[in-house]
Amino acid sequence: SEGSKARHYKWDVEYFFWSPDCVENVVMGINGQFPGPTIRAKAGDMVVVELTNKLHTEGVVIHWHGIRQFGTPWADGTASISQCAINPGETFIYRFKVDKAGTYFYHGHFGMQRSAGLYGSLIVDVEDGKKEPFHYDGEFDLLLSDWWHQSVHHQEVGLSSKPFRWIGEPQTLLINGRGQYNCSLAAHYSNSSSSQCRLRGREQCAPPILHVLPNKIYRLRIASTTALASLNLAIGNHKMVVVEADGNYVQPFAVDDLDIYSGESYSVLITTNQDPSNNYWLSVGVRGREPKTQQGLTILNYHPNSASKLPASSPPVTPLWNDYNHSKSFTNKIFASMGSPKPPRNYDRRITLLNTQNKLNGYTKWAINNVSLTLPPTPYLGSIKNGLRNAFNQENPPESFSNDYDVMKPPVNPNTTTGNGVYMLGMNTTVDVILQNANALSANVSEIHPWHLHGHDFWILGYGEGKFSTKDEKKLNLKNPPLRNTAVIFPYGWTALRFVADNPGAWAFHCHIEPHLHMGMGVVFAEGIQHLNRIPLEALACGLTGKMLMTTNNHN
Ligand SMILES: O=C1O[C@H]([C@@H](O)CO)C(O)=C1O
Numbered sequence: 001s002e003g004s005k006a007r008h009y010k011w012d013v014e015y016f017f018w019s020p021d022c023v024e025n026v027v028m029g030i031n032g033q034f035p036g037p038t039i040r041a042k043a044g045d046m047v048v049v050e051l052t053n054k055l056h057t058e059g060v061v062i063h064w065h066g067i068r069q070f071g072t073p074w075a076d077g078t079a080s081i082s083q084c085a086i087n088p089g090e091t092f093i094y095r096f097k098v099d100k101a102g103t104y105f106y107h108g109h110f111g112m113q114r115s116a117g118l119y120g121s122l123i124v125d126v127e128d129g130k131k132e133p134f135h136y137d138g139e140f141d142l143l144l145s146d147w148w149h150q151s152v153h154h155q156e157v158g159l160s161s162k163p164f165r166w167i168g169e170p171q172t173l174l175i176n177g178r179g180q181y182n183c184s185l186a187a188h189y190s191n192s193s194s195s196q197c198r199l200r201g202r203e204q205c206a207p208p209i210l211h212v213l214p215n216k217i218y219r220l221r222i223a224s225t226t227a228l229a230s231l232n233l234a235i236g237n238h239k240m241v242v243v244e245a246d247g248n249y250v251q252p253f254a255v256d257d258l259d260i261y262s263g264e265s266y267s268v269l270i271t272t273n274q275d276p277s278n279n280y281w282l283s284v285g286v287r288g289r290e291p292k293t294q295q296g297l298t299i300l301n302y303h304p305n306s307a308s309k310l311p312a313s314s315p316p317v318t319p320l321w322n323d324y325n326h327s328k329s330f331t332n333k334i335f336a337s338m339g340s341p342k343p344p345r346n347y348d349r350r351i352t353l354l355n356t357q358n359k360l361n362g363y364t365k366w367a368i369n370n371v372s373l374t375l376p377p378t379p380y381l382g383s384i385k386n387g388l389r390n391a392f393n394q395e396n397p398p399e400s401f402s403n404d405y406d407v408m409k410p411p412v413n414p415n416t417t418t419g420n421g422v423y424m425l426g427m428n429t430t431v432d433v434i435l436q437n438a439n440a441l442s443a444n445v446s447e448i449h450p451w452h453l454h455g456h457d458f459w460i461l462g463y464g465e466g467k468f469s470t471k472d473e474k475k476l477n478l479k480n481p482p483l484r485n486t487a488v489i490f491p492y493g494w495t496a497l498r499f500v501a502d503n504p505g506a507w508a509f510h511c512h513i514e515p516h517l518h519m520g521m522g523v524v525f526a527e528g529i530q531h532l533n534r535i536p537l538e539a540l541a542c543g544l545t546g547k548m549l550m551t552t553n554n555h556n
Helices: 152-159 324-331 380-385 514-518 543-553
Strands: 006-018 025-030 039-042 046-053 062-065 091-097 102-108 119-125 138-147 172-175 210-212 217-224 230-235 240-245 248-255 257-260 265-271 280-287 296-302 349-360 363-368 371-373 417-419 423-425 430-436 449-453 458-465 486-489 493-500 505-511 522-527
Touching: 006 039, 039 046, 046 062, 062 091, 102 217, 102 265, 119 138, 119 217, 138 230, 152 514, 172 280, 172 296, 210 217, 217 240, 217 257, 240 257, 257 265, 257 324, 371 522, 380 505, 380 522, 430 486, 449 493, 486 493, 505 514
Parallel strands: 006 046, 039 119, 138 217, 210 296, 349 430, 371 417, 423 522
Antiparallel strands: 006 025, 046 091, 062 102, 102 119, 138 172, 217 265, 230 257, 230 280, 240 248, 240 265, 280 296, 349 363, 363 371, 430 493, 449 486, 449 505, 458 493, 505 522
């Protein structure tokens, strides 16, 4: 359309010293900023990011989470899948269209670089002349994350050591990259041992205050790029009306608190109609795992109160970590808004993916249908396009798992295998995925896993308990299922998804918990790569010699 334009960014990715939680550490940031700069564009715009790798000894890529990359699969920013990691000193230009208004973010997608701090917000406004289907007077973007004091290198080595060393729970929860480790903003209200923070407000770890006027409506765009934590967000005295999820409008519904899993985003509307002589807490707490991390806090500051005026009551209490009924009741309120695209009535192929924690020669892994993903050195996009059959396992990974597998018990035989095969999907076919959760290695443990799909949105047709069976099919929602790019599986449960394989490319589908992906918890889908005319050489070959050799050997 006429108003669409290119939004140009020039970014350097580098490590620098920073104090995200008042403790100095090393972060991976962009142009000296942590989190990285916010991208703000309008639907229909072209985003162009000229990314230079200023790390000393590591490659890097950036994934634009929630952007489907129609026609530009090489810009999806997944190392080994859509491109070679960008070498130190090299510049790669990401060029892609943002075709749908919504709340998105971007993050590293090589090793565990997202955990190192490589992330930022990506907000797409409606195109000129169009309106959002709701009104608001102001907006805040809240990017939630979790933070460890141990370096990501240390974490990666621990996870792939024998015996396995788990990363543990985060030290601090961050809101827009800011949290407090050695003090609490709300110590005043509790009899805990932590001391009251004495922030002057200019520190890197000072909370991002939400300055509001009374009797207005604000849109909070909330996205979670946590490495591990499932979160619950609440604002004292204020209801939130959920209007958007993962860049798709939903039927508005009001809640007191909101569960958000890594990889998800929401927009909520709040009305500042409470006693204007007070300020109010915004709290973020851990759910789904036994919390060992203090709530993340900031303040909703009513004008003209001072931002340092403490609220009259203590921060909202996060629901119990294992109150899964609370989580499910929130999830079950999310439906597509009227006028949203509806799913096809039938599917062409159903893939059932069993999620298990396993062992491999004494190492701890996560496996999908007993295959733990290890990415090959050659990006799939190039090896599939060029028919390089030695680049990865050519057999189709398993479509399902054995009928007699008991999802309620630890695996009888915990030994798994590694693999790097690809689910080749027929172009424009309708694919159903049943994500099946199961018991982990220890008895009576089954964890939450948020699954994120690249290159597509999917419809969430339903959630259920225990093992998915054919009688569950009749209960699937084909009427108004929400479109999303991330869906959670609850402990011992299943989640049913449907999408149309209509976007030529190689697409990751994986657990968005960073250490779980590192341990193999993902699969790769590919469709229609033969329909792509030309893949930019710089995505598939590194350095000038790589490009030169690609050109001379390219017989396509
Ligand atoms: O992958 C994981 O490993 C640990 C635990 O299962 C073993 O220490 C944990 O909580 C995970 O999510």
